[in-house]
Amino acid sequence: MNRTTDAERILDVFLAPEADRLPDRVLEAALAEIARTPQRRALRVPWRFTGMPVLSRATAVAAVVVAAVAVGGALYLIGPGPGPGRPTQAPTPSPSPSVSADLLDVSTWTAFTSSRYGFSAKYPPTFEAVPSLQSWRMPDTPGNMFDGFSSAGAVRWLDGVSALLPVGTTQADWYDEYRRDIVEDENPWEPETCFTPREDWESTTVDGVAADLRVACGAMEAFVFVEDRVYVFAAFGYDSVQPPTDEPGVSDEVRGLFELWLTTITLDPAAAVDPAPIPSPTST
């Protein structure tokens, strides 16, 4: 008799469904605890289902590291660690001839056009596109509002969103509101120490437009204002429920890939599809 089949057959029977019944007292105890338990706020980096259709995780990690080195070059190898106040380095993808990884050639990346937010971007072959399921709104409670790109490698998540600035809202107003949303919410998304002062932010460009670059705790964000629209692009080096530290800073891998990714972005505010405004009670 085939031993493998034996073991599997034994397990089929041994673990077979029976009339399992969770005692009511257990369920009631759980529901009683739930009645006292607040829900956590939605995380921007969603709970991830593994999807690595092309390359293995190991390959993904290696490829991202290679990309970071290529983008940052010696800066990352011999310079100080990334952090607030660091001078902006314009990303210049310049693949090393000794590196054969497709990742370094963004022309091999997959094109993605947001059907909602008015931008196009490319993402590496080791990532998986995860389109948004609903429009972004602040405070950003649902976790499925972002057009994202998920990876099981060192950089876990890239994403982009955009929204119309409310009439009469300045960039400074918007930043203030965004900060409140991130750190002052009843259930804050980041520790306050992760949201550095504006004067510590860096400058860069996205599709030729000036952008502000914020280094958070294990993540980075770029803010671009075009006409009456604000874009937010981000990279996260973690997918746990909280940032790994309460100190601002990102790994070279996160910074390298994020800066390379930003070079692939094309802004098209006219293509954005915004949700219908909520009618005021007096308009009906």
Add this chain to the structure above:
Amino acid sequence: MRATERAEMDRDLVEQAQGGDREAFGILARTRGDTLFGIARRILRDVGLAEDAVQQALVIAWRELPRLRDPDRFDAWLQRLLVHACYAEARRKRAWSANVRVLPIDGPTAPDELGWLVDRDEVERGFRRLPPDQRAILVLHHYLGLGLTEIGEVLDIPPGTARSRLHYAHRAMRALLEADARPAAAAGGRLS
């Protein structure tokens, strides 16, 4: 009720619960409780630990639910939380594998097919010697009947990794059964 109608109803309930509706979550918990208990009981081989794991998983699920991106994947997500809760329970009981109170085996209502294959106690002993992650993958496959892709979703591993882990778990179980059977075989046991 058709499967599509049920799926739509479940999705609505998940979305309501994501918005803070405890009543909706209660319905989800009640309809999943028995299956969750079945999984935990099989992984942990202990009723009390399994109850604790289910309770813990449900509370965590409620707390983290707004962060679930796709409501249609609620069940896989919940099962992942449960498996992690089982690991936590297993860690909490360090002496668990050697000093656990015996799971009462009610036995199936039909004649015990297992008895035709091997002594049930031998299987119980062998299974208890497996590490929790191997038990989990065997339970997901043999109890829930999940394929490699679904196992990968629950355990957050690629299907290829699920395949190899399942293979190693089968191999480990087979080795344990064979090791346990050798003395029995010498004495005329059923495994040879």
